[in-house]
Amino acid sequence: MDSESALPAPTPPVTTNEDRTVAVLTYLTIIGFIIAIVIHANKKTALGAYHLRQGLGLTVTGLVLWVAGMIIAFVPVLNLVMLLWPFISIGLFILWLFGLIAAAQGQQKPIPLLGEHYQKWFAGTFA
16 A cells, blocks of 8 residues: 555545634724734734735725726726726726635635736735
8 A cells, every 4th residue: 555545535624713714804894803902912813814905905996996987087088998897896896806805714715816916926925
Protein backbone atom coordinates (compact mmCIF):
# COMPACT_ATOMS: atom_id res chain seq x y z
CA MET A 1 0.00 0.00 0.00
CA ASP A 2 1.31 3.43 -0.95
CA SER A 3 2.14 5.65 2.04
CA GLU A 4 0.60 8.69 0.34
CA SER A 5 -2.79 7.03 -0.06
CA ALA A 6 -2.84 6.14 3.64
CA LEU A 7 -2.78 9.79 4.70
CA PRO A 8 -6.12 11.13 5.91
CA ALA A 9 -7.81 13.86 3.88
CA PRO A 10 -7.11 17.36 5.19
CA THR A 11 -9.93 18.75 7.30
CA PRO A 12 -11.27 22.19 6.49
CA PRO A 13 -10.55 24.88 9.09
CA VAL A 14 -13.20 25.17 11.77
CA THR A 15 -15.05 28.47 11.70
CA THR A 16 -16.62 29.92 14.79
CA ASN A 17 -19.68 32.13 14.99
CA GLU A 18 -17.39 35.10 15.67
CA ASP A 19 -15.49 34.40 12.44
CA ARG A 20 -18.75 34.30 10.51
CA THR A 21 -19.98 37.45 12.23
CA VAL A 22 -16.95 39.39 11.01
CA ALA A 23 -17.37 37.94 7.52
CA VAL A 24 -21.08 38.78 7.30
CA LEU A 25 -20.74 42.27 8.84
CA THR A 26 -18.25 43.09 6.09
CA TYR A 27 -21.06 43.13 3.54
CA LEU A 28 -23.61 45.06 5.62
CA THR A 29 -23.14 48.78 4.91
CA ILE A 30 -20.08 50.86 5.61
CA ILE A 31 -20.87 50.84 9.34
CA GLY A 32 -20.91 47.04 9.34
CA PHE A 33 -17.61 47.07 7.49
CA ILE A 34 -16.05 49.34 10.12
CA ILE A 35 -17.41 47.17 12.97
CA ALA A 36 -16.00 44.09 11.22
CA ILE A 37 -12.57 45.77 11.02
CA VAL A 38 -12.67 46.54 14.76
CA ILE A 39 -13.69 42.99 15.69
CA HIS A 40 -11.09 41.56 13.31
CA ALA A 41 -8.38 43.76 14.84
CA ASN A 42 -9.02 42.09 18.21
CA LYS A 43 -9.08 38.54 16.87
CA LYS A 44 -7.59 38.04 13.44
CA THR A 45 -8.89 35.06 11.48
CA ALA A 46 -8.32 33.87 7.93
CA LEU A 47 -12.07 33.95 7.18
CA GLY A 48 -12.46 37.48 8.50
CA ALA A 49 -9.45 38.78 6.56
CA TYR A 50 -10.62 37.04 3.39
CA HIS A 51 -14.09 38.60 3.45
CA LEU A 52 -12.79 42.00 4.53
CA ARG A 53 -10.64 42.01 1.37
CA GLN A 54 -13.61 40.87 -0.74
CA GLY A 55 -15.85 43.55 0.78
CA LEU A 56 -13.22 46.24 0.34
CA GLY A 57 -12.81 45.24 -3.30
CA LEU A 58 -16.56 45.38 -3.93
CA THR A 59 -16.78 48.79 -2.26
CA VAL A 60 -13.89 50.18 -4.32
CA THR A 61 -15.40 48.71 -7.50
CA GLY A 62 -18.75 50.32 -6.72
CA LEU A 63 -17.15 53.70 -6.02
CA VAL A 64 -15.05 53.61 -9.20
CA LEU A 65 -18.11 52.73 -11.29
CA TRP A 66 -20.14 55.46 -9.60
CA VAL A 67 -17.47 58.13 -10.24
CA ALA A 68 -17.10 56.96 -13.85
CA GLY A 69 -20.89 57.11 -14.24
CA MET A 70 -21.04 60.66 -12.90
CA ILE A 71 -18.32 61.77 -15.31
CA ILE A 72 -19.97 60.02 -18.26
CA ALA A 73 -23.35 61.57 -17.36
CA PHE A 74 -21.95 65.04 -18.05
CA VAL A 75 -20.52 64.20 -21.47
CA PRO A 76 -23.37 64.85 -23.93
CA VAL A 77 -22.63 62.05 -26.39
CA LEU A 78 -21.71 59.47 -23.75
CA ASN A 79 -24.59 60.08 -21.36
CA LEU A 80 -26.65 57.48 -23.23
CA VAL A 81 -24.33 54.91 -21.67
CA MET A 82 -26.08 55.71 -18.39
CA LEU A 83 -29.02 53.67 -19.68
CA LEU A 84 -26.89 50.67 -18.68
CA TRP A 85 -26.62 51.85 -15.07
CA PRO A 86 -29.55 49.73 -13.77
CA PHE A 87 -27.90 46.60 -15.19
CA ILE A 88 -24.56 47.53 -13.63
CA SER A 89 -26.28 48.07 -10.27
CA ILE A 90 -28.04 44.71 -10.49
CA GLY A 91 -24.72 43.06 -11.36
CA LEU A 92 -23.03 44.60 -8.31
CA PHE A 93 -25.95 43.51 -6.13
CA ILE A 94 -25.61 39.92 -7.38
CA LEU A 95 -21.85 39.96 -6.66
CA TRP A 96 -22.61 41.33 -3.18
CA LEU A 97 -25.10 38.49 -2.61
CA PHE A 98 -22.48 35.89 -3.62
CA GLY A 99 -20.07 37.35 -1.05
CA LEU A 100 -22.70 37.55 1.68
CA ILE A 101 -23.83 33.94 1.14
CA ALA A 102 -20.25 32.64 1.19
CA ALA A 103 -19.59 34.61 4.40
CA ALA A 104 -22.73 33.25 6.07
CA GLN A 105 -21.67 29.71 5.16
CA GLY A 106 -18.16 30.29 6.52
CA GLN A 107 -16.54 29.69 3.12
CA GLN A 108 -13.57 31.45 1.58
CA LYS A 109 -15.19 31.53 -1.83
CA PRO A 110 -14.20 34.40 -4.14
CA ILE A 111 -16.79 36.75 -5.58
CA PRO A 112 -17.28 35.84 -9.27
CA LEU A 113 -15.22 37.74 -11.85
CA LEU A 114 -13.17 39.93 -9.50
CA GLY A 115 -12.79 38.04 -6.21
CA GLU A 116 -9.41 36.49 -7.03
CA HIS A 117 -8.14 39.92 -8.10
CA TYR A 118 -9.35 41.47 -4.84
CA GLN A 119 -7.30 38.91 -2.91
CA LYS A 120 -4.17 39.82 -4.93
CA TRP A 121 -4.70 43.59 -4.91
CA PHE A 122 -5.39 43.76 -1.17
CA ALA A 123 -3.11 40.87 -0.13
CA GLY A 124 -1.38 42.81 2.66
CA THR A 125 -4.60 44.28 3.99
CA PHE A 126 -6.23 42.83 7.13
CA ALA A 127 -3.49 40.21 7.51
